[in-house]
Amino acid sequence: MIYIVPLIWLGTICLAIHTWRNHPEKFATAMRSFARTARIFLGVVPMALIAAGFLSPLVPGDLVGRLLGETAGLTGVMIAILIGFCIPVPPPVFFPLMAVLLGAGAGYSQLTALIASWNVFAAHRTLGIELPIMGRYFVALRILASLAILPLSGLIAIPVVEWLGFAP
Amino acid sequence: MQSVFDYFRSIIFDRLFAIVAVIAAVCGALLYELKGPEEVWRAFLSNEGVFLLVASLVPAALMLSALIEVLLSRELVEKWLGVGSGFKGIMLATFAGAFVPGGPFLCFPIVLALYRAGADWAPLITFVSSWSILSAMRIIVFEVPFVGFELPIVRVLSCIWLPPVIGLTARYIARIWPPPLGERDR
Secondary structure: OOOHHHHHHHHHHHHHHHHHHHOHHHHHHHHHHHHHHHHHHHOHHHHHHHHHHHHHHHOOHHHHHHHHOHHHHHHHHHHHHHHHHOOOOOHHHHHHHHHHHHHOOOOHHHHHHHHHHHHHHOHHHHHHHHHHHHOHHHHHHHHHHHHHHHHHHHHHHHHHHHHHOOOO | OHHHHHHHHHHHOOHHHHHHHHHHHHHHHHHHHHHOHHHHHHHHHOOHHHHHHHHHHHHHHHHHHHHHHHHOOHHHHHHHHOOOOOHHHHHHHHHHHHHOOOOHHHHHHHHHHHHHOOOOHHHHHHHHHHHHHOOHHHHHHHHHHHHOOHHHHHHHHHHOOHHHHHHHHHHHHHHHOOOOOOHHHO
16 A cells, blocks of 8 residues: 555656646646645644654553444444544644544544544634635534434444454 | 745744644653653654655645646636536535545635525535545545554545535435525625
């Protein structure tokens, strides 16, 4: 699976040369936007990794395993959805946290539900950006529709994990 | 030279960076108190592999997403989402949501424009859901470096059907509970 790294590099370089030759002004815009987003990876991400490394040995593994482990089943999925609802942090902080939970014994199906729930509700994005732009009715409709469907994502993940034969 | 200095200063003087740094300091101090200095050093070094993966994968993925963002015109995305609310429209909305890179400030203005133009609920909510759950760039840039390949594979396989179903459910709910008058003229 590590072969994906050179593949992505190859695709990026080809696309960069194409853009640079055919649309020089668009290439400059892209590089400026690249420099802007790269800041997150020079600052927040390394710091979040260090924080996650320090947090990992402090997290009680047996508790995480009991609440979110593979044996927790439907209850684990519902707990995961609740936890996902309560973590209003952006991706550079959220995914190191997922790595901590994974290391502490959380199961793939429970984390699938947790990440789906965080994606759908993500309070920092929903309240800060979506609500002012789209209005109350749109957000309420989207969240109501998602609420009804979300538990199924974790339940479907249980046979998917078995079928793939993955174990965290 | 000045601009390089400003660039690095903007990294350090960032609210999120400050919050995460405080959390790291608190966790580090707690770990030192509870388990001693060797454990702190071991926890610090435990991320070596992740650092390498981030350093090798993320620059390419970020540049790729920036390039796709400038090449993909807003008109094209609007055309994909405007196909209608049939099977094809909903499939295109799922596809567009998964592969259109860019943050919420790019996504929501497009959705708002189509919303005002009277597009159906199903493709719009399918697009927003797909963009938030299945976004390929977010998986490559943030998810793979931290949690490896297995969790994203499980996640995509078990969530790929979610956005269309959420979109169709939203349309059903909108029928029972119609929007207030003048909602689309906001």
